[in-house]
Amino acid sequence: MMHPIVLHLVQAGTVTMPGHPLAGTTAANLLGLLPLLPFLGFVANGIVAMTAKQRANAAGESVVTTARHPLVTALGPGVIIAAFAVALVIFFGMQSVAARAPGLLDAPYISAGATWMHVGNLNITWSFQLDQLSILMVLVITGIGSLIHLFSVGYMRDDPGYARYFAYLNLFVAFMLVLVLGASYPVMFLGWEGVGLCSYLLIGFWFNDRANVEAGKKAFVVNRVGDFGFLIAMFLIWSTTQKLDFVGAHAALGGMAGTSAVMAIALFLFLGCAGKSAQIPLYIWLPDAMAGPTPVSALIHAATMVTAGVYLVARAAPIFSGAPEASLLVAVVGAVTALFAATIALRQWDIKKVLAYSTVSQLGYMFIAVGTGAYTAGVFHLVTHAFFKALLFLGAGSVIHSLHAAYHHTHRHEDAQDLRNMGGLSKFMPATFAAMTIATLAIAGVPPLAGFFSKDEILSSVFARAQSSPLANASLAGVSGSVVLYGVYVIGVLTALLTAIYMTRMLLLAFTGENRTGEAEQQALHEAPAVMTAPILGLALLTLIGGWLNLPKVMPVGPTGLLEHWLAPVTGASALKLAGRGEIAHQTELILIGVAVAIAFIGIAIAFALYRKPIADKAHASPDTGLAGVLAHAYNVDAGIDAVIVRPVNAFASGFLTRGFDVVLDRTFSVGGGLFSRAAGLVGNRLQDGDVGKYAWMVAAGAIVMLAAFTLA
């Protein structure tokens, strides 16, 4: 016999949307387990980290370390793999329901949750939303997350903060799942802030180095600007519709398309996206975020967290499709960011900086897609980019790990991330080289790899919309949408060319030619252990076949448009609003594909021409002068921001707030208060001299004063 309250709780989780075909199924019942599993992992690993005792490290010294802690090794990746298994069960549950009859899953499944806040008619619950978009994101997060957690077991095994690392990484996955599963803006915002926190903690993971701490702080502060936009957007949504859940708010805002309120909401939401997804002008934190451990860069700063902005635009598609000007702005910002970051990546020597600017550039591509209403293309590129960019980062991590070990071996202090210290690594790390080559070809856009299909779909969607669509009829700052979209297309093609160049450059510098690491160090260079190469090869496989998710219609073989079909209930209507029914002719589409492939090969050829002749050693590398210097220093944007914003704020804070305001307040209240009470104490001390007669006088005088006061009043 179950207690009535327990019964009520059990039912609350299941029998909530009696009309929905998913209600009561295993898929719906398991939903809450998704964020819970990583969270429990966080708690367990956190306890291990907090209660760490002195142990012997690899060198035999007795230090406080959790390196290679068996419980952490089991639980850290274990909970994520378990969450991935749960996600698969839910996905196949949805598949089986969808297969029963078409249209069954057109409405999202919303789980009931306990009340979070209830004030007046504002009632926010801990509800999760299960639909085609959220389960796709969950699969990407837990799937790639599992591989990266496994990689981390090898990468971080000798780190004293092993348990702390996995605690943070588990917590990140938990918050990321809350972000994509939340059924309302506030719940999503909670995840949004949570992943920001974990990002901060993991960027500054090695906090003994001041630069890492500064980088973490920078990421946090820059993200605050974006979060401010997200918050304002939420306030606006609430004040316009009195609703904050996706279904209700989007239904209400859908009927207000074209109004300035919808426009403002879309713009403020995009400010939030620009912060989280590192778009101009808020991209500056992402290159610095590479200070964290490399698997963190792979998971958080390439595959998942930074794509949250793209997810948000796709999730809020009904809002953005109601504001075509805002959508055009999203596309333009994406295009400018893509080109800008790609040019910087051309002249970076730090292997992780190349990948960081490449990530910013590829995120720009995704915003081009979602900005032009090609939500499927944007999400498709999000998924394929997660495959190949995670692969690139893990490969880079494997290289750095090897070089670091080599320099550690000979006690030389050289930069393990500098491309000028690499070269010829294909001899030492063949598996990593093979995987990195696949990823480089994919990101350059060589068919039939994943990146080719997603990038091509973005570019052809932009072209199609530029030809004729409701979006082309809108205008941005007086320029017609059609012109804007053709411009975005040209920038996109140009960026694709640069992408092919800088990625091939990185690959050639790191893996071909003579080795520049050092004579003694070469002995210590080695392929990474299996626990690190296995995830790399897994991602390489995904990169090879990822394109099958959404093959273009002109493909002669294979299933076309799987993802398009799958996401149609979520974003189909919004995409239609911006894109219309116009399709480009097959002839044109084939030409576009031809252009994309040609661009990729031209880029690779240019890179070969420039970097085939390997540099002999660091001193022979071409110096960073002129334009190369400008690019190597990333257009000096950081210095500019330092001069325009950071230093004036610091000067204001120390000059006025600290030395002026704070000191005056201190003098008045703390120093002044102290003086006053000391003076009062001196007087009181003199009065209370033990002479009872004097006390009597004072009582009498007081009585007379009071009598006088009462009488006169």
Place this chain on the structure above:
Amino acid sequence: MINEALIVSAILFSIGVLGVLTRRNAIILFMCAELMLNAVNLSFVALAKLHGVTGHVFVVMVMTIAAAEAAVGLAIVISVFRQFGTVEMSALRTLRG
């Protein structure tokens, strides 16, 4: 009649207050305090003519408490004398803060 009684009461009270403020001998301080209490008693009795028997009740009450207070107070004076050898209040300064 009441006016005269109240004037006498005020004079007695003022003498008591002045005594407490100016004299330093503990016994005399006591006598002055008693003087103030009895000044109040006199005004109670006088005003009872206007406001009924409540005033009389208060007088009996005050006399009782004054007796108790005198008993306790004189006992304290005797202990003070045993301790310090004097009952001059100006000589007793141990309450100094």
